[in-house]
Amino acid sequence: MLEECLRKHDMDISLLQVVTTENITFKGYQTLLNIGTTARGTSIMAKVDLPLHGVDRIISGRGLVAYYGNICILNVYAPSGTSNKTDRKAFFNTEILDLIPHVPTELIKAGDFNCVLSNSDCTRHRPSGRASERLIRGLPLLGVWD
Numbered sequence: 001m002l003e004e005c006l007r008k009h010d011m012d013i014s015l016l017q018v019v020t021t022e023n024i025t026f027k028g029y030q031t032l033l034n035i036g037t038t039a040r041g042t043s044i045m046a047k048v049d050l051p052l053h054g055v056d057r058i059i060s061g062r063g064l065v066a067y068y069g070n071i072c073i074l075n076v077y078a079p080s081g082t083s084n085k086t087d088r089k090a091f092f093n094t095e096i097l098d099l100i101p102h103v104p105t106e107l108i109k110a111g112d113f114n115c116v117l118s119n120s121d122c123t124r125h126r127p128s129g130r131a132s133e134r135l136i137r138g139l140p141l142l143g144v145w146d
Contacts, residue, residue: 015110016043017077036061065099076111
């Protein structure tokens with residue numbers, strides 16, 4: 001189904017989360033995988049004529065970055081659920097920082113951030129998540145986007 005979707009919509013780049021296999025190969029596409037410690041991970045698939053470089057991964061499998069020219073493509077799969085609040089906070093405050101460019105550049109952020117940015121997005125009170133909100137909204141993080 002994935003290959004059919006890629007071809008039907010002529011997708012140049014596709015970002016996947018909760019990837020559980022290390023064998024994703026389709027003719028005409030390159031696949032960058034990051035299967036982590038929980039046997040799940042992230043993937044960036046791109047047409048082979050789009051040269052990706054500067055690939056970096058975090059050990060948990062929850063983040064993967066690659067560059068196309070000077071464009072940074074960041075794929076994220078953050079921990080979810082109330083019981084994982086501590087893990088999610090650590091993910092946005094430490095783990096993901098290894099993947100974020102430390103010089104100004106174009107940045108495509110995608111994935112499953114598993115966070116709430118507005119009261120209309122939740123049924124109860126809005127949990128605070130400043131680190132995730134900074135990353136998603138593009139506010140300065142460690143002086144990266146001054």
